Amino acid sequence: MSGWDTFDLAATLVKVVVVVMGLQGLVAAMVWVERRVSAWMQFRYGPNRVGPFGLLQPIADAIKFIFKEEVVPANAHGPTYVLAPCVALVTALTAFAVIPFGPTIEIFGRQVPLVIADVDGGILLALAAGSLGVYAIVMAGWSSRSKYSLMGGLRSSAQMISYELALALSLMGVLLVSGTLRPTEIVEQQAGWFWNWNVFAGGWQLLGFLIFVIASFAETNRLPFDLPEAESELVAGYHTEYSAMKFAMFFMAEYINMTTGSALAVTLFLGGWQLGFPVPWTGWPLWILQLLAFAAKVGSFLFLFVWVRWTLPRFRYDQLMNLGWKGLLPLGLANVVFTALLVLYR
Amino acid sequence: METLAFFVLSVLAVAAALVVLTHRNEVICALGLAFNLVALAGFYFLLGAQFIGLLQLIVYAGAIMVLILFVVMLLNLGEERYPRRRQWIHPWLAPVATLVFAGVLGGVLWQVELEPLPASDPAFGTVEQVGLDLFGRYFYPFEVISLLLIVAMVGAVVMAKRRL
Numbered sequence: 001m002s003g004w005d006t007f008d009l010a011a012t013l014v015k016v017v018v019v020v021m022g023l024q025g026l027v028a029a030m031v032w033v034e035r036r037v038s039a040w041m042q043f044r045y046g047p048n049r050v051g052p053f054g055l056l057q058p059i060a061d062a063i064k065f066i067f068k069e070e071v072v073p074a075n076a077h078g079p080t081y082v083l084a085p086c087v088a089l090v091t092a093l094t095a096f097a098v099i100p101f102g103p104t105i106e107i108f109g110r111q112v113p114l115v116i117a118d119v120d121g122g123i124l125l126a127l128a129a130g131s132l133g134v135y136a137i138v139m140a141g142w143s144s145r146s147k148y149s150l151m152g153g154l155r156s157s158a159q160m161i162s163y164e165l166a167l168a169l170s171l172m173g174v175l176l177v178s179g180t181l182r183p184t185e186i187v188e189q190q191a192g193w194f195w196n197w198n199v200f201a202g203g204w205q206l207l208g209f210l211i212f213v214i215a216s217f218a219e220t221n222r223l224p225f226d227l228p229e230a231e232s233e234l235v236a237g238y239h240t241e242y243s244a245m246k247f248a249m250f251f252m253a254e255y256i257n258m259t260t261g262s263a264l265a266v267t268l269f270l271g272g273w274q275l276g277f278p279v280p281w282t283g284w285p286l287w288i289l290q291l292l293a294f295a296a297k298v299g300s301f302l303f304l305f306v307w308v309r310w311t312l313p314r315f316r317y318d319q320l321m322n323l324g325w326k327g328l329l330p331l332g333l334a335n336v337v338f339t340a341l342l343v344l345y346r
Numbered sequence: 347m348e349t350l351a352f353f354v355l356s357v358l359a360v361a362a363a364l365v366v367l368t369h370r371n372e373v374i375c376a377l378g379l380a381f382n383l384v385a386l387a388g389f390y391f392l393l394g395a396q397f398i399g400l401l402q403l404i405v406y407a408g409a410i411m412v413l414i415l416f417v418v419m420l421l422n423l424g425e426e427r428y429p430r431r432r433q434w435i436h437p438w439l440a441p442v443a444t445l446v447f448a449g450v451l452g453g454v455l456w457q458v459e460l461e462p463l464p465a466s467d468p469a470f471g472t473v474e475q476v477g478l479d480l481f482g483r484y485f486y487p488f489e490v491i492s493l494l495l496i497v498a499m500v501g502a503v504v505m506a507k508r509r510l
Contacts (some may be wrong), residue, residue, distance in 0.1 A: 124400040131408025
């Protein structure tokens with residue numbers, strides 16, 4: 001904290017506010033995208049009544065969430081029931097703090113890195129926030145006192161513990177290549193042409209990238225791994241008994257987790273905010289272009305999430321566990337060994 | 347700033363620990379312990395041991411406590427369904443032991459003159475430093491511990507699966 005002055009504090013506060021508000025706005029946008037894209041894939045129209053192309057639908061949804069009556073099960077365990085959605089949202093937002101969403105820019109002659117917390121173990125912090133997110137689901141499932149919620153909570157804790165291992169192992173390759181845990185440095189190393197991105201260069205992290213993507217689908221409880229809330233078996237899983245804004249908070253947490261997962265993948269494997277080709281000029285035009293590059297990369301990843309959700313059917317529970325423990329985990333280990341050898345003998 | 351953070355974390359940690367001790371519901375106790383572990387990670391961050399703090403979050407709070415919670419929820423013990431033994435010595439022993447411990451601690455603190463610790467090296471507690479220490483200075487103890495963990499894991503598998 002030494003060497004901090006009012007400017008740094010103000011800059012950090014502005015960044016926090018922008019990121020939090022941006023993520024909330026993105027959630028609203030993503031809800032619209034998800035519904036429109038799913039409709040498009042199924043030859044339907046989707047929501048198209050509120051505003052042009054149904055663009056105001058998220059606002060209508062938000063108003064509905066706020067004004068809905070809140071139904072709390074009679075036997076629910078009060079404090080835990082209330083805390084669960086808060087934990088979900090807090091852990092989801094925390095993970096985004098370490099992600100560099102833009103280059104270091106200059107404002108009033110001062111250097112401002114476009115990342116909230118440029119810490120040494122940044123990647124680990126993102127993983128830690130993800131692993132604490134399990135508590136939200138467990139708390140929600142247990143405190144609702146409903147068999148569907150409990151089953152959903154149990155399933156998700158098992159699922160998230162299993163896939164966290166694969167997720168962490170898939171990152172190991174990139175960390176071995178780059179030799180640092182600081183996200184900003186990892187992005188800096190991927191400058192220049194797009195074949196410098198970790199997914200192409202640095203010892204072929206394509207396998208690690210694939211494992212990371214699959215595991216992050218499981219970590220965010222999205223189809224094809226959405227067993228914690230498998231509708232046909234568990235009604236809505238861990239948030240069956242939640243309504244109104246508390247349900248909306250789980251909803252937001254899921255979409256923010258998706259965004260964080262996408263942003264992590266982009267940062268580690270796809271060059272972060274790097275353009276992918278060298279440009280001659282510097283200064284504001286470049287910075288804005290780089291910010292847009294980051295947004296475009298994360299956006300395409302989010303589209304992939306939606307695309308996969310409406311394309312693939314749900315896994316069975318034993319298939320899910322087999323894939324995690326017998327498929328992804330050995331592959332991840334092999335990737336670590338392979339990358340370590342490459343790093344050692346290159 | 348650091349003092350404020352210390353007191354906030356202390357209050358959280360002690361409150362969570364009290365919940366663990368006093369609550370009769372196992373799931374709430376486990377959640378309290380998880381909360382306590384997270385607060386403890388905060389202390390590590392305050393002391394500059396950021397890697398240990400992160401590991402505390404990932405391993406203890408994120409993995410071990412989730413597994414414990416998982417097992418507790420699976421067992422699904424009702425509130426106080428287990429038989430209550432007649433306790434006559436236990437309720438008295440705990441406060442006495444606490445008082446004795448507090449007395450000893452207080453006595454020691456009274457006698458020792460506390461000096462401010464020297465400021466730590468900025469590299470202290472970073473991933474790099476911990477890694478160098480683990481694979482350099484403490485290489486053999488580290489490997490022995492990993493052997494111990496493998497033995498424990500194999501033992502667990504053998505005990506769970508009688509017929510391999």
